[in-house]
Amino acid sequence: MKLIEDLDDKLGTHQTEFYAQFMNTPKLFAVFVNPADLSYHNFENIVPLDTWFESALSKQHTSELEVSLTDPNQLQSDLEVFTCKLQGAAGALLKDLSSLDLYVAPLNKGTRGGDRFIFHSALLSKALTSALQSSKVLDKLAGGRLRSSFEFINYIFRCNRFEPEDSNFHSHLDTPYYDSARSHVSKYTLLIYLTGGQNDSVLRVKDVALKEVQEMTCVIFDQKYEHEGQPFLDGRKAFIRTELVFKDDQLDHNDKVAALFSEACYMTGQSVFDQNLATYAHECFERANSLHWGVEQAATQPPVYFLKRFQEMHFLTNGYNYWFPRNSRIDAKDCALVALLDYCNCKIGQQPFRSLVSSTKIEERFASMDDIWSFLSSDTPQTPQGLRRFKESDVESLIKKESDRPFVGQFEDWDGEPEDIEHFEKDGGGCCPMHSFPMFNPWKSVNVMEAYDLCCDYTRKSLFEAPLLLFNQEIVINDANIELIGDKIFILRKRDGRPIPRINFAACWGDEPSPPEFVAVGEEIAAPDLLIPPITLNESPQGYKLGLDFFRNDWMVKVDDNHSIPVPDLLERPEDEAMFSSRVPEATEGMEKIFDYWEYSR
Structure with a gap:
């Protein structure tokens, strides 16, 4: 069970009826989750209680805690x-x-x-x-x-x-x-x-x-x-x-501490499904904490690894390092994305990544790196295919050029005479809703199409900025947003781009509805939002060794695997809940007109 604050603001009142409200202040809802959907970074539930303190203090007619x-x-x-x-x-x-x-x-x-x-x-x-x-x-x-x-x-x-x-x-x-x-x-x-x-x-x-x-x-x-x-x-x-x-200005970063701590966290997550791992994870925590103070504790148990296979890509991991054997069809970027998906257990469609992976626990003391490569070479699956690369045609295939259904008009709200619509073409008119009703067709409106094109540009830009996309549950890499510099792999979140120029509308529209209100969200492309430190890379003739040190507090690690990019579509009748503008941050440069059409039409 996890406690989620202000769930009603996230889901809406209708869906919130299916969840039990646990507390009023703060407003917490109890949500039962499958532990297979989680990774270590979201196992723990940190409850925000400042609003509880504020409420209690207000009853005492004070705003400060006396202590x-x-x-x-x-x-x-x-x-x-x-x-x-x-x-x-x-x-x-x-x-x-x-x-x-x-x-x-x-x-x-x-x-x-x-x-x-x-x-x-x-x-x-x-x-x-x-x-x-x-x-x-x-x-x-x-x-x-x-x-x-x-x-x-x-x-x-x-x-x-x-x-x-x-x-x-x-x-x-x-x-x-x-x-x-x-x-x-x-x-x-x-x-x-x-x-x-x-x-x-x-x-x-x-x-x-x-x-x-x-x-x-x-x-x-x-x-x-x-x-x-x-x-x-x-x-x-x-x-x-x-x-x-x-x-303390004398702080230093100890790679051995980082490795043990990350391993302990990863194994703690795995121990939900294998209780025998709990003692191993506890020992890793204790060894890491001892090293903080310069005391090295000897391991009493053999190291634990997981041999995993995803789409014929096989790899070995202990939760900090990932080893991928070299293959002509995969490169370091493939390995980095698969390691990241495993570590964060990102959703692929509706399934957590680890549910799509075969996994075997290995307890083994490898004497050297060569032993690890020899072990991996003995596990020989079919020749793996690398992850598909993102192409410009992927974007254009999503953008509609015309409606996918015939235009029928909006006669359910019309009480006029048949001859009143004779001057309209069969597929409607595009002047504006006021003059063209009930035959207003947004696909024929210059103003609506300019708003639609603006939203399409936003979608294109957002897709090109994403390092990882999911098309019908297929993982697609955007090479341009994954950079290899020296021994580091950087997962980029945004690329520098020129702002979209402001578009000026001029037409006979009344106050409501404005052209952007006819632009809705058609479909959504999953694009996990990944804010992570660089991944270390050690490349050898035998393969790729990656290091994922995600517990350095100088980095704010954020993984939102529910993040998606909206693709625009047009509606014959505006619907508040479906508006494309609801999915665009108001501070987005070049999109001002989507939020205040009349102000920017002057």
Whole structure:
């Protein structure tokens, strides 16, 4: 189940009736999805809760969360583990928040225990950041050396809930928040206990064990420490977790960390269908997190790969690297697009990509790259065909030059006499709806056809800008928007083009309807919107090795596999829901007249 905000705005009231509204503020709808349709980047459900806080604060006749942090205490002189107390009216709100019915079992529930939900709140982040800066807590961390570099408390929070019968939260390291573009990294974890209780080890951080915590106790500890927790012996254990983020100009990008973390994420997604992969994914996470702090943990399990085949193209992957054996009919661009479709599990028609791929799990220690190429050469399918290349004729075949049905007029709304239409041609007239009704034929109207041509130009430009298109579920590559530069493959989203010149209309039209309203969406061409970092390429005589590092925070990774490009058609009668202009961003240069015909006709 996923919770979607403002689904009624996305689907319309009629379709929303089929979904259960989960909360009023924020307006969340419960949507059940097939996990086969997902990939790691959309498994987790981050619930936006600022509107919930705003609603709760308005009832208290205030706009700010009142919170302070007092009584900082270091629990052991040689370890960066601290406690403090959270005070203020915000505490009661946080307890109310923990009672929201948003909890789900975590993906890796075998090692995490309990339930949790993840939420976003800039309001809570701002309030806690201000409270921390005005407290004496920062003077304690690292002896006060980090006070000047503290930036903010992360605005992504996890609310955890444990019942006494739940399993423990096993020993682990937290994954740091990392944004190399801004030189931001988290260095300390913040836990806010919303309930109090006891156990032998309510929380153990390295050598420090807390057997009891009081309600509104905060624990702050260095993220390089392993830690674990137990449920309370009696009563519910509820706490919120986030991070303290600092500026650090010495940050570096470690390829080994990236590889392990990406592999862990990919295998976590696969573990939904193979529970045995959960422990392997957990180990990959722990090894990656240890490397953040310069500690390398040895692997206890053999590496896991997946041997996959798509349309006779076969490849090996561990979720970070993709290996494709060389073939005369495929090139690096074919390999990059197939790897990307697999990694993001994009929809091909109505089917997720991975459902179209045969897949076999391989547990093997390859001693060298040559071993991988030898392994792939032993799996010899038929000679694969490369993906089809995009041609200009593909576009022109979509653009209608005339109506695909005979013109019949609009007599259902006409109460005139037959002789009134004798001066019209059999296939109608094109003056304007006012003078040609009921025989107005938009295909014969100079004004409508100018609007139609403008929309056709928009469609052509959009299609030529897309790196990947789906024609009747056939994957088509636009070579011009995939560039190989050195050892990088760049998936381009837009090409520089000259703006479409403004078109001036002049005719006898009345105020409504305007010519653009006769231009509707005919069909739609799927064109996944891909905003991704460059893919690394290592080319050898045996094949292509690709690296997909999509968890670098200096890149905003976005994959919208439901994105499509509209193709225009003409209607004899305008329909608001079908208007082509509804699919065009209003800021699109050269399309101003589509949105305000009368203004741009002067």
